[in-house]
Amino acid sequence: MPSLICSSRYTIDSQILRKAAQQLGWETLRLDGKRIPDWFDPPDNDFAFFYTAPHVFDIGKQLNRKMLGCNPDWAVNLPQELLRRELRQTTLADALANIQDHFVKHAVSKAFPAAVYNQQSLADATSSIHPSSLVHIGEPVNWTHEYRCFVANRKVMTVSPYVYDGVIVTDYDSFPTVPDSEISTVRAFAESVLEHPNVDCPDAFVLDVGKIAGRGWAVVECNECWASGIYACDPAIVLQTLLCGNADSATMQSSTWDFAQHYSLACPGITE
Template identity: 40%
Template sequence: MQPTLILTPRYTEDAQALWRAAIALGWDVERITRWEMPAHVLDVEEPVFYLEALMAPLLAEQFQRRLLEPPIDWLPKLPEQYRQRSIRLSTLEQARQLDTAAFIKPPNDKSFPAQVYTGLELPDGYPNETPVLISEIVQWEKEFRCFILNRTLKTFSVYLRKGVLQRDNHFAHTPEEEETLLAFVSEILADKTIDLPQAAVVDVGVICDRSWAVVEQNAAWGAGIYGCDPTQVLEVLRYAAVSA
């Protein structure tokens, strides 16, 4: 079966890296330019999606596929030893009552920026029932993106150091960082009480004055690849959607 990489119209650096890797593997590539899929695209045997959140559900539905996403309460339910900070699932209405600052974000989408807010600073224009994660404010020393397939780490890269994107440093990490990251991620993947889809992206990092911790889980089909190996990312993406 010949996979076909399905891309949106945006020519991002990540999309281009995956396009080149797919061509090198002998895959077909289709770049979608409209909401309604042409018949020849819908007929492909194995669509592999790399999509933007806005277009993703509607496009996948036309292929009769369901995109895998983490449950909105995945991070709060993670054992404290892996998150190293307090996090709770709430609603935007409840978050607006906060009179002290907290790190607040939508669980899975980017509907509003993830950052530190007080209740009065939260953006308007969203339903009161919008789910949000309310987290203790911490400072991250460094953060790594990990693409995972069947509870096996396929590729990773350091994407932030003290909040600074590492593109100019070519996402480089040290052997010591790799050793400690692999040890922490292996512990997570070996813990069967932690629910993970077949294909997942888990961000981990080091909290200043604490230890290694999970930042969040992301849907693989829309996650930035940063310095990760695009060929290995494609292997994960093959399992990031299931039959609807």
């Protein structure tokens, strides 16, 4: 029987996932602190985490698990037919010296809001962030629709809109009604990304895709499945994806998708 381990952040997503896990008969644990309690006796070694970095790395280490996720430059190295826009990775220091009305986001974290910035507004937004931090710089585009896809073993497991007709979904009780034909289109495009011969990926992650006005369907970004909002995705299927989002430290054969290493590279100086 698997175990779901949640952080102390009492979010709607964590409540939904914990309820789904309990209905499936899973063990559930919501941590209040940084240590796995001595009394916790998991029934087996199948763990699903719903936790944010960097705290999750220490929790995983206590259970001999490594968290999986895409490397910082995964999105920027995608073939152009999957991006449909200019996108590159650089340091925050370089971005501060060279941007002018560009879209900028942190390469792996939510350290500052992803938005269109000029030099001054970016400096204001990132005043407390290390200049060697990795960021993505892109041309501003108009995303009309955006969808979250939970992926496991290169298969789209469950899908939900999170931006529709340019409006961000904020109320979990009033998701937009999306035609089945569009969901099929989203799945087909996401699967084309996962099947592309020049695209590699971890066993589980979140692939966000969307429609750019005047250009078509494209990859928005990648995220860690164990730290991403689920929106209207099927929580039971999300839980199955989370089981694939970590690996046994003793048997993990490659560090390619070791997200702790990627986070350390992209977020210098961040330990809490």
